[in-house]
Amino acid sequence: MTKLDINSAANMQKLGACLAKTAKPHDLLLLNGDLGAGKTTMTQGLGRELGVRRPVKSPTFTIVREYREAKLPLFHMDFYRLEDDDLSSIDLEGYLDEPGLVVIEWPQLVMSDLPKEYLQLTITRVDDSWDSTKRVVEFNAQGKRNEQWVKDTLAEYNKE
Numbered sequence: 345m346t347k348l349d350i351n352s353a354a355n356m357q358k359l360g361a362c363l364a365k366t367a368k369p370h371d372l373l374l375l376n377g378d379l380g381a382g383k384t385t386m387t388q389g390l391g392r393e394l395g396v397r398r399p400v401k402s403p404t405f406t407i408v409r410e411y412r413e414a415k416l417p418l419f420h421m422d423f424y425r426l427e428d429d430d431l432s433s434i435d436l437e438g439y440l441d442e443p444g445l446v447v448i449e450w451p452q453l454v455m456s457d458l459p460k461e462y463l464q465l466t467i468t469r470v471d472d473s474w475d476s477t478k479r480v481v482e483f484n485a486q487g488k489r490n491e492q493w494v495k496d497t498l499a500e501y502n503k504e
């Protein structure tokens with residue numbers, strides 16, 4: 345499995361930007377990692393690269409935030425606070441049908457409702473100290489398209 349060392353929040357945003365640059369309509373990105381790992385930080389870099397001018401904020405309380413003005417429409421979801429009966433209130437399938445990019449934080453609760461092909465990233469802290477900026481990102485690509493997405497993303501990331 346591919347792993348990448350990230351040493352700052354800025355580089356996590358850069359990784360998000362590289363994912364965005366190489367993303368295609370209907371791509372699905374799942375973000376795993378503990379509270380404060382950097383999932384929303386990565387999505388901020390992604391949104392900026394797609395031309396979103398408003399701040400990309402955590403959708404924890406809203407569950408979904410839509411950025412339809414982006415070059416590739418961005419649908420940012422966070423299922424951390426999802427209760428089982430809330431699930432029916434979100435038209436997940438509808439979002440997946442749109443020619444945009446769906447990014448999901450805390451996807452565990454909805455895995456059975458997702459397509460088989462996706463790119464899953466797991467972010468972990470390397471040091472125990474709470475203020476450490478070191479992270480490792482693990483890439484788990486399901487399907488050919490997502491394997492290619494990882495290759496393209498890493499090529500972008502290592503460019504300069």
Ligand SMILES: Nc1ncnc2c1ncn2[C@@H]1O[C@H](COP(=O)(O)OP(=O)(O)OP(=O)(O)O)[C@@H](O)[C@H]1O
Binds near residue numbers: 378386402422449479
């Ligand atoms: N290398 C790094 N990558 C990402 N964020 C970092 C890094 N180093 C420090 N940070 C900081 O850690 C925090 C990460 O918060 P963020 O909201 O992105 O986490 P999250 O994974 O989305 O958490 P939650 O599960 O609560 O939504 C930010 O304050 C960010 O600035």
Ligand SMILES: [Mg+2]
Binds near residue numbers: 383384385449
């Ligand atoms: Mg978050």
